[in-house]
Structure formats: C-alpha cells, structure tokens
Amino acid sequence: MASMDLKFVILFLFPIVIGSLGNFFHFWHSTCLYFSGCRSRFIDFILRHLSVANLLVILSRGIPETMAALGMEEFLNNVGCKLVFYVQMLGKGVSFSNTCLLSVFQAITISPRSSRWAELKVKALKCIGPCPIICWVLHMLLNIRVPMLVSDKRNNKNITNTIDYQYCTAMSPDKDKNSIFVALTLSHDILCLKLMIWSSGSMAFILYRHKQRTQHIHRHISSRSSPETRASQSILMLVCTFVSLYALTSIMNVWFSFYSKPAWWLVKTSALIHVCFPTISPFILMTREQLVCRLMWKK
Incomplete structure (x- = not known):
C-alpha cells in the first residue's frame, strides 16, 4: 500500500x-430526553433528523473511500454503486435542509416579544413537526436522477467525462448542467443559504442587543448564559461552519469542471471535505450544552 493511500485511510x-x-x-441524548420525561426543546426534533442524515453521509462516503484506499477496488456492483451514491446525496441534502431549519426556527424562537416576528413563534412551533419529514421526501425526489449518473467501473464503457472514485464512477458535475434536477437543486441550495444568512444575522443582532441590555446585571449575578443563548451561539457556529465548507465544496466542483478525468488525490480531498461537516457538527452543538440526562443520575 502506498504511503499516500495509508494517510487517506487514517483520515477517513x-x-x-x-x-x-x-x-x-x-x-441518543435527544431521544433519552424525550422518552425519559425530561424537558426537551422543540429543535431537538430537528437535531435527531440532522444526526441521522449526518450518519448516512459519513457511512455511505467514508466506508467505501476507506475500502478503496486499502486497495479493495470494484467491491460494489452496479446496484451497490447507485444505492451508495443515492444515500450519500440524500443524507447530504437533508443535512443541508435541517441545518437551515435549525437556524430559522432558533432565530424566530429568540426574537423579542415586541418584534413583528413574535407572532410567528406559535405558527413555527406547529410547523416544526412536518418540516423535517418534508425535507426527506423532497430530497428523495430531487436525487432520483443520481442512480442514472452512477455505475460500477466494470459497466462503464465510456471513461471520459467521468469521475473515478476507484470503487464506482460518476458523471462529472458540469456534464449534467442542463438537467432540470440540477436547476431544482441549485434553487434549493440558494434559498437555504439565503435563509441561513438572514437567520444567522438576526440571531447575532438579537444576542448583541440582549448582551448590551443585560450588561449591568451581569456585574451583580452570575454571567452564565441562558440555555436559549447557548443554543443560539452553537447554531451560529454550526451555520458559519456549514457555509464555509459549502463554499469550499463549490470551489472544488469548479475545479472538477476543468478536468475531463480529475486526479485521484483531488477526488479524495473532495470526499474528505464532504464528510467534514457531518463529523464536526454534533461536537459544535455539544460544546455549549449539558449533554447528560439528569434521570441517568437518579436512583
């Protein structure tokens, strides 16, 4: 095994x-709070869907890439390749949508009662249930074309204008730009990015105003922030991380367009970037939360 392959094995x-x-x-923590009777936040429902989507991305991308780096190429048949890429894109899209939902719902939740967004709180809490489910259905439909663009290496007769993942091959992103599915996906991404930027800006402004108003109080009492503030800060960090990695991924896609057959190290680097957000997002959310269910320490 080449030394570079071993490095990618460790990285994956x-x-x-x-x-x-x-x-x-x-x-598990979010589910524990729900079934144990502990008071859980409304956004915990979104967090559970986000965790599942992240797991799908990590496992469907990380495991095949690791096996390929170990030298086990062509271990997937045509059906396996289509399924792996479909699950990967489904998880990626749902993770994107749920990150956007988290940001928007949290911005509405912490908005002052005197603001014009206050009346949306009740409506937003009613919508929080079906929204993650709708995201799954939406991305199942948006990614229905993915299996048509993927095949195993044995069945791929035309090796040009494709990306070689060692275990499967896929059409280069720029070769399918006339597809209506690409237009719909881009529209979804742009809308979600705009919503995340707007909600993140709103949260940052609200938190800044709140800090200014309560600055004199913190001189006399503990400066420990409220659960809502900690949740908002972690979601802000989450959104900033996602937007940064999304921008890096977009740059990689543009880079891919300059090659009819991208180099293997470029493909591996792109794969690592894709699994970065699903890997670090739970730890960002856990940094400012107490993630131990109180009932575990009782009785």
Missing part, C-alpha cells in the same frame, strides 16, 4: 469512528 477512519460516535451520542 477519523470521521467514520469519531463522527459516527458523535452523531449517535447526540441522537
């Missing part, structure tokens, strides 16, 4: 192990 094992454990623990 990190998100598989650490990222999977982080998302599983975050999902």
Whole structure:
C-alpha cells in the first residue's frame, strides 16, 4: 500500500469512528430526553433528523473511500454503486435542509416579544413537526436522477467525462448542467443559504442587543448564559461552519469542471471535505450544552 493511500485511510477512519460516535451520542441524548420525561426543546426534533442524515453521509462516503484506499477496488456492483451514491446525496441534502431549519426556527424562537416576528413563534412551533419529514421526501425526489449518473467501473464503457472514485464512477458535475434536477437543486441550495444568512444575522443582532441590555446585571449575578443563548451561539457556529465548507465544496466542483478525468488525490480531498461537516457538527452543538440526562443520575 502506498504511503499516500495509508494517510487517506487514517483520515477517513477519523470521521467514520469519531463522527459516527458523535452523531449517535447526540441522537441518543435527544431521544433519552424525550422518552425519559425530561424537558426537551422543540429543535431537538430537528437535531435527531440532522444526526441521522449526518450518519448516512459519513457511512455511505467514508466506508467505501476507506475500502478503496486499502486497495479493495470494484467491491460494489452496479446496484451497490447507485444505492451508495443515492444515500450519500440524500443524507447530504437533508443535512443541508435541517441545518437551515435549525437556524430559522432558533432565530424566530429568540426574537423579542415586541418584534413583528413574535407572532410567528406559535405558527413555527406547529410547523416544526412536518418540516423535517418534508425535507426527506423532497430530497428523495430531487436525487432520483443520481442512480442514472452512477455505475460500477466494470459497466462503464465510456471513461471520459467521468469521475473515478476507484470503487464506482460518476458523471462529472458540469456534464449534467442542463438537467432540470440540477436547476431544482441549485434553487434549493440558494434559498437555504439565503435563509441561513438572514437567520444567522438576526440571531447575532438579537444576542448583541440582549448582551448590551443585560450588561449591568451581569456585574451583580452570575454571567452564565441562558440555555436559549447557548443554543443560539452553537447554531451560529454550526451555520458559519456549514457555509464555509459549502463554499469550499463549490470551489472544488469548479475545479472538477476543468478536468475531463480529475486526479485521484483531488477526488479524495473532495470526499474528505464532504464528510467534514457531518463529523464536526454534533461536537459544535455539544460544546455549549449539558449533554447528560439528569434521570441517568437518579436512583
């Protein structure tokens, strides 16, 4: 095994192990609060869906890439390749949408009662249930074309204008730009990015105003922030991380367009970037939260 391949094996094992454990623990904690009777926040429902989507991305991308780096190429048949890429894109899209939902719902939740957004709080809480489910259905439909663009290496007769993942091949992103599915996906991404930027800006402004108003109080009492403030700060960090990685991914896609057959190290680097957000997002959310269910320490 080449030394570079061994490095990629180690790099992909990190998100598989650490990222999977982080998302599983975050999902388990949220579920524990729900079934144990502890008071849970409304956004915990979105967080559970986000954890599942992150796990799908990590496992469907990380495991095949690790096996390919170990030298086990062509271990997937045509159906396996289509399924793996479909699950990967489905998880990626749902993770994107739920990150946007988290940001928007939290911005509405912490808005002052005197603001014009206050009346949206009740309506928003009623919508929080079906929204993650709608995201799954939406991305199942948006990614229905993905299996048509993917095949195993044995069945791929035309090796030009494709990306070689060692275990499967896929059409280069710029070759399918006339598809209506690409237009719909881009529209979804742009809308979600705009909503995240707007909601993040709103949260930052609200938190700044709140800090200014309560500055004199903190001189006399504990400066520990409220759960709502900590949740908002963690979601702000989450959105900033996502937008940064999304921009980096977009740059990589543009880079891909300059090659009819991208180099293997470029493909591996792109894969690592794709699993970065699902790996670190649970730890960002856990940094400012107490993630131990109180009932576990009782009786």
